[in-house]
Amino acid sequence: MxxxxxxxxxxxxxxxxxxxxxxxxxxxxxxxxxxxxxxxxxxxxxxxxxxxxxxxxxxxxxxxxxxxxxxxxxxxxxxxxxxxxxxxxxxxxxxxxxxxxxxxxxxxxxxxxxxxxxxxxxxxxxxxxxxxxxxxSEPRTLNPSEHPALSELSKREMEILERIAEGHTNAQIGARLNISAKTVANYVSMILNKLQVEDRNEASRILQDFREG
Structure with missing residues (x-):
C-alpha cells in the first residue's frame, strides 16, 4: 500500500x-x-x-x-x-x-x-x-420550522455559512468569493447575531441539523 x-x-x-x-x-x-x-x-x-x-x-x-x-x-x-x-x-x-x-x-x-x-x-x-x-444519541431539538432565523439569512450569508461549515477560514472564504477577509468577518458577525449563537461551531451545527431535518 x-x-x-x-x-x-x-x-x-x-x-x-x-x-x-x-x-x-x-x-x-x-x-x-x-x-x-x-x-x-x-x-x-x-x-x-x-x-x-x-x-x-x-x-x-x-x-x-x-x-x-x-x-x-x-x-x-x-x-x-x-x-x-x-x-x-x-x-x-x-x-x-x-x-x-x-x-x-x-x-x-x-x-x-x-x-x-x-x-x-x-x-x-x-x-x-x-x-x-x-x-x-442526543435528542434532536432542531428542525427547519423550529429555527426561522436560518430563513432570515441573505443568499450571501447562507453561502458564507456553508463555507464555514466546510471548515474554511475567513481568508479562504474571501478568496473564494472575491471579497476581503474583513468583509467576511463582518458577514460572520451578522450570521452569528441572526442565529443567536456565540461561535462558528454552533452556527455550523445549526446548518448541519437543518440539512439533516
Whole structure:
C-alpha cells in the first residue's frame, strides 16, 4: 500500500515514516508540508492513502481532502491530527475522509487504522468514536420550522455559512468569493447575531441539523 504523509512538522513526518518503513506491506511514496503541496504531489506519487493533518500552512487538510477526493475518488484519506472537536470530525467526514485518528494514538492503532482505511474501511480513535455516539444519541431539538432565523439569512450569508461549515477560514472564504477577509468577518458577525449563537461551531451545527431535518 502506497502512503503519502501530509503534515507541516518534519519531525512528526519522520517518526511516522520510520514507523511505516518497519512494515512489509506499507511504503511511503511522498511527503507534503501543506495542503497545496499535497495537490502538487498527489498525481506524481499516486498514493493509495494519504495521512492528512488538518492544520497546515496555506490550504488546510480539510480543503485538501475535498479537492483530492473530487479529482481522485479512489485515494483514501485518513485524518491524523490533534483536533478532537466535533466540527473537525464531521467536516472531515463530509469532504470524504474515511478515518479520524488522533496523534497520540500508539503505533499499533496507527498501523491498524492505515490498513483499515487503505482497504476501504472506516476507523476512528476510541474517544472520537465515543463522542460521535454521544452526538447521534442526543435528542434532536432542531428542525427547519423550529429555527426561522436560518430563513432570515441573505443568499450571501447562507453561502458564507456553508463555507464555514466546510471548515474554511475567513481568508479562504474571501478568496473564494472575491471579497476581503474583513468583509467576511463582518458577514460572520451578522450570521452569528441572526442565529443567536456565540461561535462558528454552533452556527455550523445549526446548518448541519437543518440539512439533516
Amino acid at each position: 502506497k502512503i503519502m504523509i501530509a503534515d507541516d512538522h518534519p519531525i512528526f513526518r519522520s517518526g511516522v515514516r520510520n514507523l511505516l518503513q518497519t512494515t512489509e506491506d506499507l511504503i511511503v511514496v511522498g511527503e507534503a508540508a501543506s495542503g497545496d503541496e499535497v495537490l502538487r504531489l498527489v498525481e506524481q506519487c499516486q498514493p493509495d492513502l494519504i495521512l492528512m493533518d488538518i492544520r497546515m500552512p496555506g490550504l488546510n487538510g480539510i480543503e485538501a481532502t475535498r479537492l483530492v477526493k473530487e479529482k481522485y475518488p479512489h485515494i483514501h484519506v485518513l485524518i491524523l491530527t490533534m483536533f478532537r472537536d466535533d466540527q473537525s470530525v464531521f467536516t472531515a467526514m463530509r469532504v470524504g475522509a474515511k478515518g479520524y485518528v488522533l496523534k497520540d494514538a500508539d503505533e499499533i492503532e496507527l498501523l491498524q487504522s492505515v490498513r483499515i482505511v487503505g482497504n476501504g474501511g472506516a476507523v476512528f480513535s476510541s474517544d472520537i468514536a465515543a463522542r460521535m455516539m454521544h452526538f447521534f
